[in-house]
Amino acid sequence: MRRIPVFATLIVLAAVALMIALGFWQLRRLHEKEALLAHYAAAQRNPVSVEWTSRGVGEDLLYRRAHLTCTSVAERSSIAGQNAAGRSGVAQTAKCTLPGGGTALVVLGWSLQPNAGDWQGGQVTGVIAPGPRLVAVPALGGLEANGLPDPSDLPNNHLSYAGQWFFFAATALVIYGLALRRRGQGR
Missing domain, CATH: 2.40.50 (OB fold (Dihydrolipoamide Acetyltransferase, E2P))
Structure with missing residues (x-):
């Protein structure tokens, strides 16, 4: 069995960590956008x-x-x-x-x-x-x-963006895991 390549593993893990951080950032943006849309909706109802x-x-x-x-x-x-x-x-x-x-x-x-x-x-x-x-x-x-x-016309796609970043991170881990498995089999 071959050794796991340290440098490549660190690069993949850093990329996965970055993608996960971006996913959580999008979740924070989701809550910020919801608050902003609520503010705009209240402003729209304000008669003054x-x-x-x-x-x-x-x-x-x-x-x-x-x-x-x-x-x-x-x-x-x-x-x-x-x-x-x-x-x-x-x-x-x-x-x-x-x-x-x-x-x-x-x-x-x-x-x-x-x-x-x-x-x-x-x-x-x-x-x-x-x-x-x-x-x-x-x-x-x-x-x-x-x-x-109308503020309801403003998009709030942050949940789907978060899901995409988490999916990218999972995909990178699966692909790297498959590459390591193939490498270990000597192919």
């Missing part, structure tokens, strides 16, 4: 509107109702989006200049055509979406209503 100031808004305010004053539209663009009924089309956006400086991206509304709608600024109410951007409610500039951001 926050002010979007020249300093912007933090991630802790995502999915809250908000309002801002757009003193002027610095830039208009279109991005892929869905309307309130879930139909795909184009979300019309405006980069707004805020009182006191700073800018905010406002999703004005939805249409089938790019660069639709006519809006030159003013008061905006809506929901803070990731980006951050303010999705106008109601839609502005004669556009249709956008679909509202």
Whole structure:
């Protein structure tokens, strides 16, 4: 019977330990993500509107109702989006200049055509979406209503990622065990 190769065994065991650590890290991320999603869901239910100031808004305010004053539209663009009924089309956006400086991206509304709608600024109410951007409610500039951001749309795949890392670790051990067995048989 041949000796077990020390260096190769240490490398495999280090790799397996790393994969197991990554699996446990994903489990910790699972709990963090669940807490974050619960925070976002509570923010979504909060009826109090926050002010979007020249300093912007933090991630802790995502999915809250908000309002801002757009003193002027610095830039208009279109991005892929869905309307309130879930139909795909184009979300019309405006980069707004805020009182006191700073800018905010406002999703004005939805249409089938790019660069639709006519809006030159003013008061905006809506929901803070990731980006951050303010999705106008109601839609502005004669556009249709956008679909509202929903924290339940955010993926929480950490449990499956943890399972993958544990599976990779087990697979590495099985393959290495088979390699050692074959080596011991002299093949």
